[in-house]
Amino acid sequence: KAGVTQTPRYLIKTRGQQVTLSCSPISGHRSVSWYQQTPGQGLQFLFEYFSETQRNKGNFPGRFSGRQFSNSRSEMNVSTLELGDSALYLCASSRTTVLDGYTFGSGTRLTVV
């Protein structure tokens, strides 16, 4: 079966610009979460969506936002990019309980210059 698909794989943006990343979860998975991975901070939770509603949000500034569509696909947006936003952004989807684990995509590598 198809896994979690994230597009684009790589992105280079200039400081001050905004960016939108896309995530298509596994068919049937209604929960989509986003994580940021950096060398200094590791893997950090951004937010989680279920049935188009944001259920949880991590400790990130309001420049980071997201949404989920009726087909469970999700997008995250980062406005007014800063150099420190350079990171690997990972999307994960899950079907039922926490113990089932989450299936992660390969991520979008964002570089802000």
Place this chain on the structure above:
Amino acid sequence: DQQVKQNSPSLSVQEGRISILNCDYTNSMFDYFLWYKKYPAEGPTFLISISSIKDKNEDGRFTVFLNKSAKHLSLHIVPSQPGDSAVYFCAASIGSARQLTFGSGTQLTVLP
């Protein structure tokens, strides 16, 4: 404040031997724990999980042990194989909240 800690950044093990990866946590509210492995340029892959009502869970070569009083969990891989070489992350969650707090990872190298 790191709520989930993996104090060993790296571990080398001979093929066929046991690999033991450790993880400590500080938040006593955590009640679900998961282990992931990650290869370069790929997202993390779910390995095994355990809830706080259990102290052990097995899946093939992978066993996770949970010591709630010590706020410690460990992942045992037996026997270790070269393909197990990857970064291993432990993660924790509170209740059904789908918000994972990750440790910093341990690079496991299995030597042939």
